[in-house]
Amino acid sequence: MVEKSSQNEGTHSLSTETKLGRITTFVFMRNLIAFLQRFRIFLVFAVLQILALFWYVTFLSFPRNQFLTTNNQIAIQLLEWEHSITKHFNLSENNTKLQWENIYWRKRQPQFMYQLSRKSFKINDTLFEQQYTYIPAEIINSSVTRQNNYFTINIGEAQGIKRGMGVFCHEGVVGIIHYASAHYALVKTVLTSDINIDVNIHMKKTDLPGLLIWDGKDPRYGIITGINNDLKVKRWSKVETRGGSGIFPKGLPVGKVSYTEPIEGQALWKVEIRFAADYRRLQRVYVIKNLHLAEQTNLEARIPTDD
Amino acid sequence: MNIIYKHIIRFLVFTLLQALVLNQLNLGFGIHLMIQPLFIMLLPFDLTVIALMGIAFLMGALIDIFSNTYGLYTSSLVLLAYLRPIVFKLYGPREGYDPLKEPTANVMGASWFSLVFGILLGLHTFWFFLLEIFEIGRLGFILQKTILSGIFSFLFALLIQSFILNNKQKK
Numbered sequence: 001m002v003e004k005s006s007q008n009e010g011t012h013s014l015s016t017e018t019k020l021g022r023i024t025t026f027v028f029m030r031n032l033i034a035f036l037q038r039f040r041i042f043l044v045f046a047v048l049q050i051l052a053l054f055w056y057v058t059f060l061s062f063p064r065n066q067f068l069t070t071n072n073q074i075a076i077q078l079l080e081w082e083h084s085i086t087k088h089f090n091l092s093e094n095n096t097k098l099q100w101e102n103i104y105w106r107k108r109q110p111q112f113m114y115q116l117s118r119k120s121f122k123i124n125d126t127l128f129e130q131q132y133t134y135i136p137a138e139i140i141n142s143s144v145t146r147q148n149n150y151f152t153i154n155i156g157e158a159q160g161i162k163r164g165m166g167v168f169c170h171e172g173v174v175g176i177i178h179y180a181s182a183h184y185a186l187v188k189t190v191l192t193s194d195i196n197i198d199v200n201i202h203m204k205k206t207d208l209p210g211l212l213i214w215d216g217k218d219p220r221y222g223i224i225t226g227i228n229n230d231l232k233v234k235r236w237s238k239v240e241t242r243g244g245s246g247i248f249p250k251g252l253p254v255g256k257v258s259y260t261e262p263i264e265g266q267a268l269w270k271v272e273i274r275f276a277a278d279y280r281r282l283q284r285v286y287v288i289k290n291l292h293l294a295e296q297t298n299l300e301a302r303i304p305t306d307d
Numbered sequence: 308m309n310i311i312y313k314h315i316i317r318f319l320v321f322t323l324l325q326a327l328v329l330n331q332l333n334l335g336f337g338i339h340l341m342i343q344p345l346f347i348m349l350l351p352f353d354l355t356v357i358a359l360m361g362i363a364f365l366m367g368a369l370i371d372i373f374s375n376t377y378g379l380y381t382s383s384l385v386l387l388a389y390l391r392p393i394v395f396k397l398y399g400p401r402e403g404y405d406p407l408k409e410p411t412a413n414v415m416g417a418s419w420f421s422l423v424f425g426i427l428l429g430l431h432t433f434w435f436f437l438l439e440i441f442e443i444g445r446l447g448f449i450l451q452k453t454i455l456s457g458i459f460s461f462l463f464a465l466l467i468q469s470f471i472l473n474n475k476q477k478k
Binding site: 040041042044045048049051052053054055056057058059075078079082086141142143144145146147150152186216217219280 | 323327330331333337339356357360361364367368371372373374375376377378379381382385386389438439440441448
């Protein structure tokens with residue numbers, strides 16, 4: 001400091017203001033460098049920590065940096081190898097399930113039924129148009145123990161998979177496509193805290209609409225919010241999808257009510273359900289493609305908004 | 308064996324073990340086994356903090372890529388690497404550590420290892436679940452997961468040390 005001011009004495013041509021300004025800048029820079037040196041380690045820590053948290057928070061909201069997830073080439077290759085070993089673990093159980101599913105559909109094939117009325121029998125009906133198609137897929141990476149669980153499936157944009165399509169398995173709903181790359185896709189499962197699938201609790205006289213969420217505790221149980229307590233919800237009533245948003249068809253099984261409890265201070269039930277599907281052992285799923293989705297969204301875009 | 312090769316092999320083995328095996332296990336009660344803190348713990352004494360944090364960042368990012376967790380492992384491992392020298396200093400000998408020694412249980416003593424690794428693992432696990440659940444209202448659940456996962460990860464780390472890493476040193 002002293003040296004600096006003595007140096008500056010020679011430059012009389014400068015006004016006092018600029019001189020003062022220079023000295024303050026110099027002191028500030030010197031302090032800044034000293035500060036940086038002292039807290040260098042903490043600064044590196046802070047930068048790395050901010051990078052990691054930024055990665056964490058941005059993915060939860062929208063997947064902008066997919067190149068760092070399992071859609072990455074090397075990681076996908078390793079996961080494929082791992083899957084080629086682990087897929088055999090539940091093989092017999094899965095085969096039995098597929099066999100039962102085959103029997104279920106085979107029984108409903110028209111050519112295996114006895115034709116009672118010879119007149120009104122038609123397979124390619126003009127009264128019913130196909131609204132949903134299903135694409136089979138295999139889960140190659142999954143987790144059920146985290147707060148937000150995502151599955152990786154082995155089909156992607158090449159098979160026509162897009163963000164927002166529904167995913168289900170033989171027993172029930174699985175989730176919604178979160179992001180699709182060329183050959184793989186990430187499924188945001190019902191085991192995430194903000195999945196919000198619209199469901200119905202199927203009762204004798206009426207259906208109660210609610211939203212499905214998950215509390216992160218047990219992969220066998222989910223929670224339905226928004227059920228008014230004016231009607232008593234019976235245990236073991238069926239829970240199905242409502243199909244209002246066009247992601248899932250109406251009546252896809254979700255689970256059964258296992259426990260109800262009044263929420264204090266609100267006219268609502270806390271409804272716990274037991275999922276129909278066992279997500280811990282899931283291997284094969286179907287992706288739902290709604291052929292009428294564009295029509296529905298176009299139509300609903302015409303709803304006048306309140307300004 | 309050259310110490311650098313040893314740590315590189317450990318890095319790969321621990322990362323793949325965590326990403327491909329331990330993350331797929333579902334033990335119930337919120338128990339989540341974590342082996343990657345042991346790797347950071349076992350790095351040499353004379354490594355600088357910045358190098359430690361760099362290695363931790365790389366390892367965490369790799370595990371995150373494999374398990375679709377987007378920065379969760381990275382953040383908690385970087386925190387662990389930042390805290391390691393601080394905790395080491397707190398419970399270290401007065402004249403400092405011998406850089407030729409290794410921070411393992413059978414070199415530094417079981418009591419020192421349990422204390423230091425226990426503190427580091429506890430803080431790491433707490434930060435991990437705090438970030439994952441991200442809700443202060445469910446502190447009880449966070450603590451339950453932290454304590455159970457911490458205890459089981461600690462026992463698992465001791466097991467790995469006494470059975471696998473121990474044999475390597477005898478050769």
